[in-house]
Each structure stands twice: as structure tokens, then as C-alpha cells.
Amino acid sequence: MKAAVVHTFDLAPRFDEFPAPSALIDHQLVVDVLAAGLHPRVRSQADGSHYTSTGVLPLVPGVDGVGRGSDGLLRYFVLGDTTLGSLAEQTVIDTRRSVVLPEGSDPVSVAAAMNPVMSSWLALRRRIPFEAGQSVLVLGATGSAGRMAVQVAARLGASRIVAAGRDAATLSELHHFGADDVVSLAGDSVEVARRVGAAASDVDVVLDYVWGEPASAAMTGIVTQRADRGIPLAWVQIGSVAGPTAGIPSAALRSSKLSIVGSGQGSVSTRDILAELADIAAAITAGGFEVDPLTVPLSDVEQAWTDAPLARRRIVIVP
Numbered sequence: 001m002k003a004a005v006v007h008t009f010d011l012a013p014r015f016d017e018f019p020a021p022s023a024l025i026d027h028q029l030v031v032d033v034l035a036a037g038l039h040p041r042v043r044s045q046a047d048g049s050h051y052t053s054t055g056v057l058p059l060v061p062g063v064d065g066v067g068r069g070s071d072g073l074l075r076y077f078v079l080g081d082t083t084l085g086s087l088a089e090q091t092v093i094d095t096r097r098s099v100v101l102p103e104g105s106d107p108v109s110v111a112a113a114m115n116p117v118m119s120s121w122l123a124l125r126r127r128i129p130f131e132a133g134q135s136v137l138v139l140g141a142t143g144s145a146g147r148m149a150v151q152v153a154a155r156l157g158a159s160r161i162v163a164a165g166r167d168a169a170t171l172s173e174l175h176h177f178g179a180d181d182v183v184s185l186a187g188d189s190v191e192v193a194r195r196v197g198a199a200a201s202d203v204d205v206v207l208d209y210v211w212g213e214p215a216s217a218a219m220t221g222i223v224t225q226r227a228d229r230g231i232p233l234a235w236v237q238i239g240s241v242a243g244p245t246a247g248i249p250s251a252a253l254r255s256s257k258l259s260i261v262g263s264g265q266g267s268v269s270t271r272d273i274l275a276e277l278a279d280i281a282a283a284i285t286a287g288g289f290e291v292d293p294l295t296v297p298l299s300d301v302e303q304a305w306t307d308a309p310l311a312r313r314r315i316v317i318v319p
């Protein structure tokens with residue numbers, strides 16, 4: 001069969017031949033892949049930089065997708081650690097890590113939305129005791145997952161949402177998705193700290209997709225300008241587009257009721273992920289989120305890899 005195949009971590013996957021899968025044990029099912037998202041998580045899987053990477057090559061990247069098996073059912077699936085991902089004509093899934101979609105669901109929209117929705121949904125539902133009426137800051141709100149996080153926070157009952165990011169054009173659009181205020185992360189760390197603190201010093205939750213220096217600056221700004229430092233502040237680290245490490249001001253930890261947790265593969269158990277899949281899929285298929293995917297044929301995967309870092313829309317690969 002044809003697939004996007006990684007032969008070396010320093011080059012993009014190639015449209016190439018890969019052995020067709022077979023179901024070997026109970027609960028496995030071979031599915032024809034209809035759509036698979038090219039998420040940042042998939043890119044880090046393909047270049048070997050993700051913290052779950054085993055270094056085994058060759059591999060087909062892809063962590064989730066929409067497919068149909070011999071049982072005729074349309075499913076959204078999440079893959080475990082495997083060298084046969086979803087960027088292929090076929091893959092093998094564990095049916096227990098899937099959810100059956102209503103007939104008529106758009107596979108491309110579901111494949112585009114599930115992963116970014118899941119990142120913030122799981123953070124708010126499974127990593128912290130989030131309650132409707134609390135306020136949220138989304139750091140990195142101009143990225144695909146960050147824009148979706150604004151919508152998720154609104155859907156789960158946030159009373160106020162502050163959206164922060166670098167892209168001025170996208171920031172101006174975020175009020176439409178549910179943001180009450182927007183703030184730029186452009187400029188030096190002092191300016192970012194002042195600006196974020198002024199806009200979001202009283203938030204209850206930070207969904208952080210950037211990490212690195214912007215996160216450190218934002219944390220400093222929020223804590224130093226917080227009117228009541230005894231009010232809990234939950235900082236949920238989800239992505240690291242600005243860098244894998246961030247300097248945490250010691251005073252921020254000592255002088256405020258700040259807690260920092262991560263949300264991702266490992267910190268959210270498979271059981272917790274599966275428990276939320278049906279609700280997330282139902283919200284997406286019911287039109288609960290605005291989705292604007294960019295569809296690319298599997299045969300053009302190398303070009304998609306080049307375009308992905310600059311794409312404002314979530315790329316979805318279709319065989």
C-alpha cells in the first residue's frame with residue numbers, strides 16, 4: 001500500500017510503499033483511512049523529537065484519523081505507539097480506542113478538529129478541576145490548537161477568555177470565536193509581561209501552547225500584577241512552540257498560589273482520553289466548533305510537510 005514513510009528523521013516523509021497491515025489479535029481492525037490530521041504532534045513524531053519517540057525506522061507517522069473497516073462503521077480512532085500511523089491508505093486500530101461516528105459525518109472536519117479540541121478539552125476536564133464560571137488565558141491562541149482552545153473554553157463555560165498570540169491578523173479574529181480580550185505576545189519579555197499582566201492578571205487558568213520565554217514573561221506579568229495572589233492559578237502546559245524550556249521565576253512560586261501541570265500523552269491516561277472521546281466527537285459532528293481544514297492528497301505529503309509550519313489552517317491528509 002501507499003503511505004507517508006519516514007526513512008530518516010532529518011527529511012520529510014516520502015510517498016512510498018509500506019507493507020499492508022493485518023489484524024492479529026482481538027479488538028484489532030484494519031481500516032481504510034479516509035482522513036488524518038497533520039498535527040504538530042505528528043510532525044514531532046516524524047522528526048524524532050517527541051518525548052515518546054523510540055527512534056525506530058522506517059515508520060508511518062500519524063496519531064489519529066477517521067476510517068472505515070470491514071464492519072462498515074465510520075470511526076474516529078486514536079493510535080497507540082506504533083510504526084504504522086494514520087498517514088497511509090490503511091492502518092490497524094484497536095476498536096477500544098475508537099468511537100463510532102454518525103453516518104454523514106465529514107471525515108475531514110472530524111480529523112482536523114479532534115486533536116486540537118482534545119488538547120484543551122482534556123486539559124480542562126482531566127488535568128485540573130475546572131469549573132464553569134472560571135476565567136481562562138490561552139497562550140498561543142493564534143495557532144490552530146490555540147484558536148480551538150478559545151472555542152473549547154467558551155463551550156465548557158469559561159466566564160472570561162483572554163487570547164494571547166503573536167499573529168496580529170489572527171488575534172483580531174478571535175473575538176468571533178469567543179475571546180473577550182486579546183493581547184499580543186510580540187516584543188521583548190518586559191513588554192510582554194506588562195501587557196499580559198494588564199490583560200489577564202486575574203485569570204484562574206492558563207492554557208499554555210507556547211512555553212519558552214513568552215510563558216516565563218507572561219507568568220511574571222500575571223503574578224506581579226495579580227490583585228489577590230492567594231487566589232489559585234492553574235497553569236496547564238500543553239505545547240512548546242516557543243521552546244522546550246522556560247525559566248520559572250522563583251518568586252512566582254513563592255508569592256502566589258500557582259500550580260503548574262502538564263497535559264499530554266502520559267499525564268493524561270488512555271482511560272481518561274477514551275472517556276472523553278464520545279463527547280468530543282459528538283460536539284464536533286454536531287457543529288459545535290468552527291473548523292476550516294486544508295485538504296491535501298497523500299501523494300503530496302512532502303509538499304504538505306513544507307507548507308505546514310506556515311499554514312494557518314489544519315492540514316488533513318486524504319489517501
